[in-house]
Amino acid sequence: MITIPRLVIFTVAALFFARAGLAHSDENLAMNDPDKMAWTLFLEVNADAKTQENNNALFETWASDGDTFQPTPTWPVTANPLALKPRALSLTELRAHSAGGSAVEVVPGNKTGKNPAEETRRNRPAFDFIVANNLYKVSGLKAAYAANKKLSFPVDSIEVKANWVEVSELHEFNGFTGTLADAQELYHVNSVGDKHYALVAMHVISKVVPNWTWATFEHKDNPGRCDVFGCKDNFGAQPAAVAPISAVESKQHYPDCAKTPELTALFQQAKIDPAFTNYCLKGSQADFTDDTGLAIRLSNSVTEKGFVAQGSCMTCHGRAAFDDTGKMSSFAGFDSVSINLPGSGNAQVGPINPNWFWVPQNPPSMPMLAGDKNIVRIAQASDFVWSIPFCAIDDTANPPQTTSKFCSGK
Numbered sequence: 481m482i483t484i485p486r487l488v489i490f491t492v493a494a495l496f497f498a499r500a501g502l503a504h505s506d507e508n509l510a511m512n513d514p515d516k517m518a519w520t521l522f523l524e525v526n527a528d529a530k531t532q533e534n535n536n537a538l539f540e541t542w543a544s545d546g547d548t549f550q551p552t553p554t555w556p557v558t559a560n561p562l563a564l565k566p567r568a569l570s571l572t573e574l575r576a577h578s579a580g581g582s583a584v585e586v587v588p589g590n591k592t593g594k595n596p597a598e599e600t601r602r603n604r605p606a607f608d609f610i611v612a613n614n615l616y617k618v619s620g621l622k623a624a625y626a627a628n629k630k631l632s633f634p635v636d637s638i639e640v641k642a643n644w645v646e647v648s649e650l651h652e653f654n655g656f657t658g659t660l661a662d663a664q665e666l667y668h669v670n671s672v673g674d675k676h677y678a679l680v681a682m683h684v685i686s687k688v689v690p691n692w693t694w695a696t697f698e699h700k701d702n703p704g705r706c707d708v709f710g711c712k713d714n715f716g717a718q719p720a721a722v723a724p725i726s727a728v729e730s731k732q733h734y735p736d737c738a739k740t741p742e743l744t745a746l747f748q749q750a751k752i753d754p755a756f757t758n759y760c761l762k763g764s765q766a767d768f769t770d771d772t773g774l775a776i777r778l779s780n781s782v783t784e785k786g787f788v789a790q791g792s793c794m795t796c797h798g799r800a801a802f803d804d805t806g807k808m809s810s811f812a813g814f815d816s817v818s819i820n821l822p823g824s825g826n827a828q829v830g831p832i833n834p835n836w837f838w839v840p841q842n843p844p845s846m847p848m849l850a851g852d853k854n855i856v857r858i859a860q861a862s863d864f865v866w867s868i869p870f871c872a873i874d875d876t877a878n879p880p881q882t883t884s885k886f887c888s889g890k
């Protein structure tokens with residue numbers, strides 16, 4: 481008879497219960513402790529991936545919009561320089577679009593300062609999903625509309641949108657006066673040639689829950705970081721909540737987000753550029769409204785500059801959709817692009833409006849009901865991923881596009 485040593489049984493049992501215990505206490509982290517989830521993802525996407533040529537964090541080795549939205553989407557295999565382009569959603573560009581002009585100028589490594597440069601990166605599961613379903617081109621979107629099948633990214637998908645300011649322009653951005661070496665201690669800095677860029681803002685989303693997890697981070701010295709609706713981090717910051725000093729976007733300076741012992745412990749276990757301790761979680765969003773029906777807002781002072789007050793990650797991304805022609809069904813989630821009031825921008829907050837996706841027929845059903853036969857579909861959701869309708873190349877145009885018109889491959 482084979483006897484299993486007691487120690488083995490004990491160890492196996494202990495491991496089992498330890499895991500079960502952990503799983504239980506962390507159950508549904510994304511919904512029950514979204515701020516902790518946000519930091520867990522932050523440490524994951526920013527894990528050290530530097531080489532002799534660069535100071536890459538892991539996300540910088542992932543596919544950019546430029547790698548994804550092109551005739552032959554290509555997963556990057558060699559050291560991948562920053563994919564910086566002008567911020568896609570700047571009001572100037574939205575105005576240019578409303579005036580019928582070209583929305584975005586393609587300026588690699590863009591002059592930053594007032595308008596920090598931007599890039600989007602997605603991990604392999606997210607990239608593979610877009611490629612396998614032909615969601616990088618208008619012909620694929622037309623086919624997806626016709627197929628009328630709900631699009632749903634794999635649960636291990638992660639996407640990041642990051643904003644950078646050239647170190648030489650940090651002074652103009654927030655009054656920084658140090659040397660490059662000082663900047664490298666204070667910011668995650670990466671370089672293209674002899675240009676050095678400091679990371680100032682970062683959105684991180686993950687598909688661990690059906691409507692994704694939503695979180696945004698800012699460098700502690702970003703001017704106006706907690707303006708309009710404050711900052712909140714129940715896991716990593718003390719104090720957890722910071723009230724806004726200004727009700728409109730401003731250049732106010734906010735105190736550092738001192739880290740809790742719990743977050744400090746996570747940082748100590750992580751292999752990561754130490755400069756990442758200088759970033760704050762501005763907040764995370766796990767639903768469209770609170771339990772009294774009030775719209776929840778979350779937006780970044782850099783990435784959503786100009787429409788922070790109208791920012792809800794989940795609402796605006798819940799509107800990411802395309803129609804039967806394979807084109808986006810709203811311009812980047814804005815109702816009207818003739819924007820003149822700072823802080824307006826006509827972006828929507830609160831629940832997803834069924835009118836974005838359906839037209840009621842006679843007699844109209846109020847409210848619109850799932851499964852109702854009297855409603856006609858006008859848009860297909862792209863599973864909250866805006867870059868799909870925004871960046872898809874138009875291979876149906878004559879001549880076919882090889883780069884996207886709007887997001888310019890950042």
Ligand code: HEC
Pocket residue numbers: 567568569600639640641683684685694695696778779780784790791792793794796797812813814827828864865866867868870887
């Ligand atoms: C008013 C609309 C709007 C709001 C509010 C908004 N976004 Fe976006 N977001 C976009 C659009 C449009 C794109 C694609 C173009 C681009 O990259 O700017 C995008 C791109 C992204 C991407 C790259 C992946 C993708 O979906 O294409 C991430 C990640 C992202 N946003 C996260 C967030 C987070 C987190 C928030 C809230 C803190 C947020 N966004 C708020 C409109 C919005």
